[in-house]
């Protein structure tokens with residue numbers, strides 16, 4: 001394995017522009033130990049100190065804009081501008097973590113229940129060392145996003161970028177080393193799935209994988225051996241629904257952008273389209289119009305005339321062609337595209353599709369837009385849910401209420417009404433899937449919290465003799481438990497007042513008025529005391 005090399009290849013030109021050795025299993029194990037030791041030091045730092053150091057890294061990223069966009073352009077074939085957009089969202093994410101970590105990771109007071117005289121709260125503690133394994137389609141943000149969130153939450157990190165875009169992995173390591181205060185707390189290992197597996201086997205406290213669903217299953221099998229928790233951001237087969245009251249032109253224009261942006265190599269790409277029959281022909285006509293506007297090509301220049309670059313990874317070419325052949329064999333028709341020149345695949349529009357075809361079931365991850373005619377919204381929702389995936393879904397309609405109502409019926413992590421893809425750029429909006437698309441939620445508060453574990457604290461003096469909860473530990477207080485149960489949780493005045501009624505003798509003996517008054521005062525005092533301590537505990541809890 002020591003001799004294994006990663007070759008840097010530009011998918012647009014086939015040019016080899018560099019290489020580096022894969023990380024050996026011994027080095028993976030060594031880094032695991034180092035990061036294990038460093039974890040105690042990093043988590044001891046105050047959050048403010050961690051934020052100060054991460055802000056330095058934000059500065060490094062901004063300094064390196066052109067360097068980063070150039071490497072992404074060479075490594076993935078995406079335009080420099082698309083590379084800049086990826087960096088933009090990465091910096092925005094880091095900015096949010098730094099600005100909101102204190103609030104998102106704050107200590108939370110917990111309702112004491114009957115334990116009025118004790119204090120309860122939770123704190124978020126980092127796992128320790130987190131392994132972050134990334135994909136090639138957005139090799140910068142899909143690696144730095146979770147890595148920076150894990151660091152902000154107090155973990156040390158071992159990152160394994162994708163071997164397909166190894167040059168970006170090498171650059172990420174260089175960028176991290178430009179912050180001397182940060183470098184001791186993060187390591188980068190380079191290589192293919194074997195290095196990824198070695199990293200999972202090194203027993204980090206948590207694994208975060210962004211990748212395909214099949215890899216997710218392999219990683220969870222290895223992680224299960226040590227019960228290592230795993231967070232998944234996996235594949236998608238996002239559905240787009242176009243209703244009869246939609247702005248058909250806009251749906252077509254942005255639908256093709258959602259299908260062909262980054263050559264369709266986006267986990268939340270528009271991978272299948274369902275159009276209500278009354279607007280089907282108009283929609284297809286507009287789709288073909290906007291598809292013709294896509295300009296395929298590649299340039300290393302900052303300003304590019306191209307809107308569709310090459311596929312990044314040979315494996316995806318094979319999958320795309322397999323899906324197209326399978327669909328054509330089962331009766332589908334290609335209305336636009338379908339041709340490929342080396343890694344450049346034309347934007348392809350396919351109709352007469354159905355759910356017997358791989359194209360409608362498996363993740364194609366290429367510039368292919370299959371369009372299916374449906375009778376109505378109910379059929380569209382049924383077909384949208386007929387998938388093992390559940391990352392995102394798009395609904396085009398003129399009635400926003402209707403869109404949200406339908407959205408609630410769709411099994412996907414994010415529902416977008418009248419747009420596509422843009423939700424990923426909203427860096428406080430939780431992003432992640434359901435079903436086989438994963439269990440993680442990046443972006444926002446949940447992002448940082450998922451890299452921590454909740455620890456609870458119960459604080460107070462030794463149990464007080466008059467504390468109801470203490471009294472109830474002793475025999476002979478059934479009546480008190482019964483009374484408090486009804487007083488506190490009774491749902492009707494009758495239930496609540498029952499304990500008070502029992503305090504009063506059934507036949508009030510002709511007790512001298514003074515005694516009756518004393519009894520009444522005692523009962524009232526008891527009630528007021530109980531209410532007072534209730535209010536006290538609410539006030540204390542809210543403090």
Ligand code: TXE
Nearest residue numbers: 134135136162192193196197211212215233234235236267
């Ligand atoms: O994934 P792969 P790719 C998904 C996207 C598509 C896939 C594309 O939908 O399905 O990712 O990325 C490492 N043990 N998302 O092809 O092949 C491998 O080296 C440990 C979803 O890269 O699964 C690489 O670093 N690691 C996402 C990483 O896993 C292993 C956003 C992913 O590789 C391994 C982007 C093993 N056994 C892409 N085998 C989202 N939902 O947000 C491979 N790897």
